[in-house]
Amino acid sequence: MAEDFKTQVEKLRPYLLRYAQLQLRSAEAAEDAVQEALVAALAGASGFAGRSNLRTWLTGILKHKIVDAIRKSSRELQPLPGEDDAAEFDTLFDERGHWSQAPDAWEHPEGALEQKQFLAALEKCLAGLPARTAQAFMMREHLGLETAEICKELAITSTHCWVMLYRARMALRLCLQESWFK
Amino acid sequence: MMLPCREVMRKVSQGEDRSLAFGERVALRLHFAICRGCRNASAQLKFLRRAVRRLSE
Numbered sequence: 001m002a003e004d005f006k007t008q009v010e011k012l013r014p015y016l017l018r019y020a021q022l023q024l025r026s027a028e029a030a031e032d033a034v035q036e037a038l039v040a041a042l043a044g045a046s047g048f049a050g051r052s053n054l055r056t057w058l059t060g061i062l063k064h065k066i067v068d069a070i071r072k073s074s075r076e077l078q079p080l081p082g083e084d085d086a087a088e089f090d091t092l093f094d095e096r097g098h099w100s101q102a103p104d105a106w107e108h109p110e111g112a113l114e115q116k117q118f119l120a121a122l123e124k125c126l127a128g129l130p131a132r133t134a135q136a137f138m139m140r141e142h143l144g145l146e147t148a149e150i151c152k153e154l155a156i157t158s159t160h161c162w163v164m165l166y167r168a169r170m171a172l173r174l175c176l177q178e179s180w181f182k
Numbered sequence: 183m184m185l186p187c188r189e190v191m192r193k194v195s196q197g198e199d200r201s202l203a204f205g206e207r208v209a210l211r212l213h214f215a216i217c218r219g220c221r222n223a224s225a226q227l228k229f230l231r232r233a234v235r236r237l238s239e
Binding site for chain 2: 104122
């Protein structure tokens, strides 16, 4: 039974690694977080007790390890100059705050979600974001953390947090517009 | 009083992170009713959440 549990957990390692790598840009940090999560999972196997889906349970443990890693490394990630203000996208708008060029609708966005090449394009756009902006955005959208928790872990104000998330979304929208939906 | 598109987009983004007040939601609706560009861009910002979730599946 115990051996079986361990095998099942190991089978999920590639998924967990992928999950961690999406949030942590360093492959080494991602490996470490997964390793710590697996050790914790095996030590606390009785806490699982088949109550929920094994992958969901392991992902929950991994999330905590990822947040720990972010907290430890957040001192190293200083914002780039201008990374915390929203002025950059103001060129999209005229002096009255209207679109200089109104955005067109995207064709078949739902269909794009089914395509591997689209997901690769999205990852490329994410990689192009400034590190701290990407980190905040992925904490929100990938880990699914609330803004209050993100602000706390990154030691920034909620206004600053919203500006970073706004910048991330506007940059990703533009990037996908150029690289995929053109 | 109409919100400029720039403010609309900031509020749309914030709406993904906090509950907007009633007045803010009304202002967005009024704006969307007459601005196709903001309707399109708003749908695109919201689409990002679904897209990111697909990355780990």
